[in-house]
Amino acid sequence: MPLGLRGKKKPKSKENSKLVENEELGERAGLAGRSTNKAATSNGGGLPPPPVNLRPKLVFHTQLAHGSPTGRIEGFTNVKELYGKIADVFNLSVSEILFCTLNTHKIDMDKLLGGQIGLEDFIFAHTKGIKKEVEVFKSEDALGLTITDNGAGYAFIKRIKEESVVDKVKVIGVGDHIECINGKNIVGTRHYEVAKMLKELQKGKAFTLKLVEPTKAFEMIEPRSKGGKTGGDAKIGTGRGTLRLRSKGPATVEDEPTEFEEKAVKKVDDLLESYMGIRDTELAATMVEVGKDKKNPDEFAMALDEALGDFAFPDEFVFDVWGAIGDAKEGRF
Secondary structure: OOOOOOOOOOOOOHHHHOHHHHOOOOOOOOEEOOOOOHHHHHOOOOOOOOOHHHOOOOEEEEEEOOOOOOEEEEOOOOHHHHHHHHHHHOOOOHHHEEEEEEOOOOOOHHHEOOOEEEOOOEEEEEEEEEEEEEEEEOOOOOOOEEEEEOOOOOEEEEEEOOOOOHHHOOOOOOOOEEEEEOOEEOOOOOHHHHHHHHHOOOOOOEEEEEEEEEOOOHHHOOOOOOOOOOOOOOOOOOOOEEEEOOOOOOEEEEEOOOHHHHHHHHHHHHHHHHHHOEOOHHHHHHHHHHHOOOOOHHHHHHHHHHHHOOOOOOHHHHHHHHHHHHHHHOOOO
16 A cells, blocks of 8 residues: 555565464454563564563453353453353354353444453353354445454354445344355455455346344344444443453553543544545554554555555545544544
């Protein structure tokens, strides 16, 4: 994503070039307490995980969203490990977990577990339910979908735009995991790649989707949701602090996000949806963290390259994100 003012990028190592594709899949970041040394925690790449006996004893409560006893989990350092802990508690295969919501058993896209968990949040795990295969005729360039993923290999539908192509296919719902597109299995594919694949499907032709919807208890069955307004004004987490899960570097216990951070992350997440058809609060939070102390868009773009590898953001998007961070700093939201 070259910008006009940027110099030639330094060659990246093979390891760094795979950062985006492999983030949250197998990385073992250390769980560290909140550090007084900002430089040590803001860019934790390459830091070894601390010994287990030095990690904070953070305990979270969890249930299966369709109903279960309450379990306790601790000792995870990233999203993939979190799912593994939940699977162990309920004697499930980790592959059965589609996504998690915080403080609600409902399929509420405003309450998705992302990169931050309030220290008093209750985690509800949504598991695989009914499988379905659907044929969709692409009559318009835009399908009306917003795609996100669970950080551990499953992309799913976060929003369906009213009156869109997909909105007319009533068996497709918010929360459905996209397993295959035209017979191609996409498990393990990041949400931005799935969004790109759907966007590139030829207009005027039909395509097939294999979907897996979340398990629903009988009392949870309700009218189909469009996903509502994502982001909203809800704060990230309800505890006095939050556990920040990072795809690179150690997880940290931090204060609740500031008003600047909340507004900036919300705006950047909106821009991700507008430009790329995805929502990802963790990615948005990383971009805000990278950009909050940069002096100009060119410096910001270079820092994004360093933090996110070869993710090819459009130049216009980078400038808009830079502007959104600046607006949040100045309180112009």
